[in-house]
Amino acid sequence: MRALDLTLREQAAAVAAGDVDPAELLDATLDRIEQRNPALNAVVETFPERSREMLAAAPEGPLRGIPIVVKDEWPLPWRAQRFGAAELFEPTAPAESGPYRALRDAGAVIVGVGNMHELGAGSTGNISVYGPARNPWNTELCPGGSSSGPASAVAGRLVAGAVGADGLGSVRFPAAYCGLTGLKPTFGRSAMEGHHMAAMTTMIVSGPLCADAADCRLLGSALYGETLAAGDPSALRIGVVRDAVSEDVTAEVREACETAIESLRAATGGEVREIALPDLDHSVLAGILIINTESLGGTTPERLNSLHPDISPINRGVIKYRMLLPAAAVAKAQRLRTLMRHRLAALFEEVDVIAWPTVPAPAPLLEAPIVELPSGTHTADQANVRGAALANLTGIPAISVPVGLSGERLPIALQLQAAWGRDELLLDAAEALEQANERRWVEAVPPLAEAEPTEA
């Protein structure tokens, strides 16, 4: 197998052992981006000289010489983030962001900037100032958002690992749509410095997108600045919720996720418990209200009246609508956040993880991102956020794990959520699930990545 198609940890081991020349790996990666990216639009900028400088200065870290894509959400020393948009409200400038430092210190090489949904405001990736990124499983379909480019780049095997950000599911949605493993860390555990909202957000975290859990553990360890040690998920107590989040999903998603939950139970010698999580629907709105208002402190009506004309009409409207949201509802959302945190703390005395589908349906069309569910037709954003918001609202970690392919050969994913600080348990459980299904789904390759093996 060529180095480019190895897992992240295999690439790292091969470079460390001297079996792969990291300079050749970097050149091969740049070549592959040149070959495949026109079909994916996953990477919006490369900077070969900067990447070569990073490689030349790379320390003997766990990711020495490994090419990584970083979402357009953090500055780099040579490039300000654009957030997938024509302009940002907050000032930005080139800088050493937290993810940049974490990757640099681990020896990694940032090889490109990943596309993203405009302003991070969507679960599909179909809107971006760069044009949409595309899903390697079918380039007519959404790759998921807002970390669309990082997911598309890893699924398309341009790179073996990428850094995304998750404020309301933005790592987990693209992981699910692209058949990857995506980790949303416990709030505050992963590098966030330099993000233009770092000082005001209570929702957004950086997180890894990789082929499988072991790679997420490796890249995540760099982002966390600590080793995410492997543990034993034996006797795992799995909580399931009989609610729209697990039942208003397509038949294929429901079957694949129920099968995966049973496989995980059997593999760990654990048990499945039905749990109640009242007000889940209200908590979704609470998350939406909080993330949409916590950046408003720097906004003025005058500023809103001079929005860049290239910001999409939908986001121009949404940005202005934020100003009409009632303060009482935001205060109520904060109170509900407290309530849900207490409820989760009590639930995590009874179960180790809570499982439900990451998204209720596979990736929709880029041109019409809607999904058909038992309850009717919904926008993908409306449907997807139901399963994602709780983790951001409360701060708990969550992981999306591929657990099947639909009849149209599109990825299906299960989400696991755990108590604060138990990110490692999620990785352990994800690995147990991978083993239980003989790694069928984490090793499934999209058609685009099966094409011509070339270079390195």
Add this chain to the structure above:
Amino acid sequence: MGTSEQADDFIPAGLSSLGIEADEVELAVIAAAHQLFWPAIGELLALDTGDVKPERCPDLSKAPS
């Protein structure tokens, strides 16, 4: 009065009172968002959370104390 009729009054009046301008497309987007969110906001406001003790400066990296 339904959300749609309310939006006809509320959105232009709200934006105007804040001095925010919006073109027809933006107004259509705002109306759609309003129809989607406003009923749910009403339900959230009606939720009785009076018994929930507020968290002072919550540390979201940890369980509530």
